[in-house]
Each structure stands twice: as structure tokens, then as C-alpha cells.
Amino acid sequence: MGHDSASSHARSSALLIGSCEPFSGKSAVVLGLARQWLQRGIAVRIGKPLADSAELGSEGDGPLIDDDVRFVGQILGLSEAQLVPSVHLQGSDAARERLLAGNLQAGAGFTALQEHLSAGGEGVTLLEGAGGLSDGMLYGLDLVQVARGLRAPVVLVHSWSGSHSVEPLLAARDQLGDLLCGVVLNGLPPEQVAAVRAEVAPALERLGVPVLGVMPRSPLLRSVTVEELSRRLDAEVLCCRDRLDLLVETLSIGAMNVNSAMEFFRRRRNMAVVTGADRTDIQLAALEASTQCLILTGAGEPLPQLISRAEELEVPLLKVEHDTLTTVEVIESAFGHVRLHESVKATYAFRLVEEHCDFEPLLKRLQLPIPA
Structure with a gap:
């Protein structure tokens, strides 16, 4: 069912990058993936439906662009038009209002997100989800809701610390169904990467969770x-x-x-x-x-x-x-709970994703025309 809707929107596809827990390495994957596709001539936009922190224009009337999105945009040399505005800034006041009002439908926020996406033209939009799988529920914009609403495929970036780490992935698979198109396992001790790639990746594949990458943990990215x-x-x-x-x-x-x-x-x-x-x-x-x-x-x-x-x-x-x-x-x-706002970290993230991930299956899934 996901494949049909992907083909009908082949002009401008959205791909969601999410995780089961916050600080799993989503921004590094967005950065590495965007750069690979830009180098191949694919038009890429990036955004976050829910901003964690953002500087509004001096009058407070400019588009709401998340600070991470702005940083990634600067590193990749993207234009303002390639940065998709967020529809809400996550903050205690807005969350409290929505909780007390008891209205958790996506409503205007989701409509605004669809409008931002349809204004994008050709190519692919990488949307980074909020912290974990259920973050954003108060706004009607958690990962599962956005994925179902847009019929957009999802890549999960997941911290791996042994076989029990699979449980949140299985729960995510049950919620996302065929919209889950792959996971990147992250944060492994370097000496375990080869074994996890050889043994765990095929096992996850058989459970309906394709593995697109296995990345070692990085003291630099956690710094x-x-x-x-x-x-x-x-x-x-x-x-x-x-x-x-x-x-x-x-x-x-x-x-x-x-x-x-x-x-x-x-x-x-x-x-x-x-x-x-x-x-x-x-x-x-x-x-x-x-x-x-x-x-x-x-x-x-x-x-x-x-x-x-x-x-x-x-x-x-x-x-x-x-x-x-x-x-x-x-x-x-x-440690490990800070954003990716240093260019030395960005350069390292490029290399990590380049060496340890293979995103070819996503190009097929999104049916992106790859420029010759």
C-alpha cells in the first residue's frame, strides 16, 4: 500500500528520519544522507515539523526554521527555499495549552506542513522527527501520525546496545507497518560493528526491519x-x-x-x-x-x-x-545530549555515514529520478 502512494507523488517525495529515543543520531544521518544525494544531483530540502529551538526574524514574523535545520542548511550550502519551516515550536506553553484544550488532532499544523511540502517542487524532502517515537503527540505531529498522514516512508536511527535493543524497533515496526523502510543502528563499540552487520542485520531483515547502516559510536559526535x-x-x-x-x-x-x-x-x-x-x-x-x-x-x-x-x-x-x-x-x-552545531562534527558525520550506510534501497523506494 505504501508503494502505490509513493508512485503517485513521485514528483516531490518526503522521507521521515525518526528514532525510538531522543539523541540517537538523527541529525548526523540527515546530514550525511542529504549530502550524498545532493552530490548525485538530486534536489533535496530539509525540515523538522516540530522545532526544538529556533530564532525567529527580528519582528518574529519570519518562517519558523529550527536551529538544527539552519545549521545543516549552512553546512550543505542550501538556499532558504530548501529549508522547510516548522509548524510548531516545542515549548511548555504551547504543550500546556493543547493539553488543557484536550484537542490533540493534527489540524492546522498538519495542513501547514502539507502546504510547505507541496510548495517544494521536484526532489525529496528529508523531515527529521521529534525526539522519540511518541514525541509530538500533543501537537498531533508524532512520527507515526506524520508518516501515516503523508504516506511517507520512515528511516529510524536507533542506538544499539545488544539484542534487547530490538524491542523498541519491533514496536515501531508494528506501528508503522510498511511505511518503515529501514533502520540505521548507531552507537556501537567499533569492535562490534562487523559482527552486528554479519549476524544481527540479516536477522532484523527477516523480522521486517531492513538495516541500511551500522555505525560505530563516536566520542567526537558525543562531545x-x-x-x-x-x-x-x-x-x-x-x-x-x-x-x-x-x-x-x-x-x-x-x-x-x-x-x-x-x-x-x-x-x-x-x-x-x-x-x-x-x-x-x-x-x-x-x-x-x-x-x-x-x-x-x-x-x-x-x-x-x-x-x-x-x-x-x-x-x-x-x-x-x-x-x-x-x-x-x-x-x-x-555528553551525547548536545546538537550537531560544530563544523568539525559535521565533517565527521559525513564520513561516518559515507563509510557505514547504504541508502540505495531508499532511492528505489522513493522512485527518485537520479540525474545521469
């Missing part, structure tokens, strides 16, 4: 900028304010004696080190390692020689009011 950490921690930046774009991949806590700390720091890369403001020995040791920022907790002011050494080595120093435990919790919750 977070020093600036983001500073914002989340409400930290005071003591030096190197111009280096806040450094990427942090790992977290170390400097609570041990200085010799163990040196040994430990040597084995880590691109780390944020959290330590007490009074532990000057640990702080100086951390500056000599692969440290992207040093975060000082507790009372006490850092020694002037620490600040001057940090400036020499261009390592930002942050001072926070929280205790070490709270600081660590805030940082841990940031």
Missing part, C-alpha cells in the same frame, strides 16, 4: 564544547575566553594523589578535569595533559601562577559554585 559546559554550570571563566569552542570528549575527576592523577590523565584525550580549587598540584598536572578545560569547585581562589600557566597553554579555567558531585552530574548529562 560538548567548553562553552556549553560553562553555560550549563553557570561557571565563571577565569581565562582563555576565546578558546571556549574546544571540544570535550571525556571527563576526569582530580581527587587522587598527584602521581596517580598524572598516570590517569596521560591515558585520556580531550578531557574536562574537575578538581577542588585548593588542589594546585592536580591542577598543574592536568594542564600538562590533553585537557580542554579545567573546572575548579569549592571555596578558595586559584593561585596566580595557575592562571598564567593556563593562559600560556591556552586551557580555559572555569570556576563553579557547585560541589564536585553536582558538577560531574551536570557534565555527564551533557
